[in-house]
Each structure stands twice: as C-alpha cells, then as structure tokens.
Amino acid sequence: MKTRMLVRRLLASMAAAAYVGVSTGASAAAPASPVGLSGDIMTVTSPASYESQPGSLVINNTRVPLVLKNVSYAVVPGVLQSNGIYSYPYTLTTPPGRPLAAIEVAVNPSSHTQLIEVGNPTSASLRMVPPGSGGTSGTVASAPSASTPATTTLTQAKNTGSYKVVWHDPLNLEMATVQDTITFIYDGAQVDSYTGADSVWWAGDGWSLLGQSTGSYYNSSHSQATVWTNAGFVNPYFGNLDPACVVHGNTYIYVDDNNVVASANGDVSGYVNTYAAGGCYGYLGYYTILN
Secondary structure, eight states: OOOOOOOOOTTOSSOOEEEEEEOSOOOOOSSOOOTTEESSOEEESOTHHHHTSTTOEEOOOTTOOOOEEEEEEEEEEOEEOTTSOEEOOOEEOOOTTOOEEEEEEEEETTTTEEEEEEEEEOHHHHHTOOSOSSOBOOOEEEEEEEOOOOOOOSOOEEEEEEEEEEEEOTTOOEEEEEEEEEEEEEOSSOEEEEEEEEEEEEOSSSOEEEEEEEEEEEOTTSSEEEEEEEEEEEESSTTTTSHHHHTTOOEEEEEEEEEEEEETTSOEEEEEEEEEEETTGGGOEEEEEEO
C-alpha cells in the first residue's frame, strides 16, 4: 500500500467504532463477498474508490507490521448505537490454524461507513507484532473456567485460539492492546470444557488504565464458549503538540468488549467493539488478529 499522509478526524462528529467478528456463517452480498468475510457489507476492488469520496479520512497504516495475503476490501455501513457512536459490524470466518486479520483503512464520518482490509497475515509479519513497544505491562488475568458438559461418547479433541485488538499511532507505536485466549475440549456436538485468560497492555507515555473486567460463559446448548475482556484507556498528553488536540482534552481508547469464541466443531472466532474518542483520537488506528 502506497504511503499516505494521515488525515485527522478531529472534526468528525462521531468517534470511529467497529465490530470485528469471526464465526461460522455467511451472508448474501453482490458481488460475492471476499472469502472469509460476511455481513452487511459491500465489496470493493480497490481502496482508492472509497478514499477518493468526499469526507473519507484515511488511517496512516504505513508502518503497521502486518503483511496480508489474499487481500480483500469491503465497505461496512455504520449502525447507530444508543450512546450516539456508530459501530461497524461484520463477520470473518477462518478454519483452525489459518490466522486472519482485519485492518481499519479509512472511515467516512459523513456517510457513517468504514473501509476494512482483510487477509491472512504472513507468519513473519505476525512475529513482528509485539504486545507493546517498551511501555508498561498491564494485567494478565484468568477468566472463569466452566466445565459442565453432558456425558458424551463422541471423540474429543483440543484446540487453543486467541483474538487481539491493537491500537497504534502513525509511527506504529502500540498504544493499547487487549487479547483474549481460550483453550477448550470439543467433540463436534458441544464444547465440553474450557479455560481462558486475557492480557491487557498500554504504553507508558501518558496512558493509563481506566478500568478492566473479564469473564466467560457458555451459550445455552454448550455449542460455544466465550472469553471476554472490557477495558478503557486514557491519555491527557497524547498529541499535545497539536493545539487543535489540546482543546479537546484527554484522548480515550475503549475496548467494549473483546471476545474470543470456541465452537463445538473446533473453530475459534473473535469479535470486538472498539473506538477512540476525545483529544487526538484522529491520530489513532487499529487492527485485529485471530490466531
């Protein structure tokens, strides 16, 4: 992707928000949705067609370490939430052992749409995604374990998966990351048992944790188990060299919340509702990784 100058979103009426999901299922789209992507989306062949539209604001992803293969682009329409912020729901589907990533490319606050890039990250680029760049370690917690399966004679197997959201600045310095991991036993009919953990990290240059909670649960049929984390971060200094940022006060990042889901067929899914607001939120972008 060619180098682009970051376009500030300080005048946007709403903070960019996104749901990134990974699960089984598909939805109709015309033309056909890219492999692994479904939801209320519109496929585009090139990001330029979206970025050239009036009001489109491009995220500076020049130094994002992820290198994606089998790349596809799609426009996701916003859904107005009760808090006045737009979220952008879609679903990614991938077989076990094949990582998938989604990168926020651009957003249009006027049309309330978002452009995403989806693909399979190379192994080398995945190794270049650190938990943080020399900041402060956050909390690592164990999610509650649930193990109440029905008696089964089906063959059991074990799998582990994780889902991570990474917020970054234009230099690709990680500002905050949240990751949830689940290890589970499944038999094709249900998730027989599972354990989970979360990892929350934030940079040390002015960022602090507003709060964090984590938990887990089964669905009613035990065909899925979910581990989730809710976290918020604040920085009173981020972008303070820009007078336009200072007048907006603190910069906030919200992960509300990050979810990794284990399914009875062994698949691991993930979705997140995340957005930035206040101060210099226009300098921030994010990407997610299912692994």
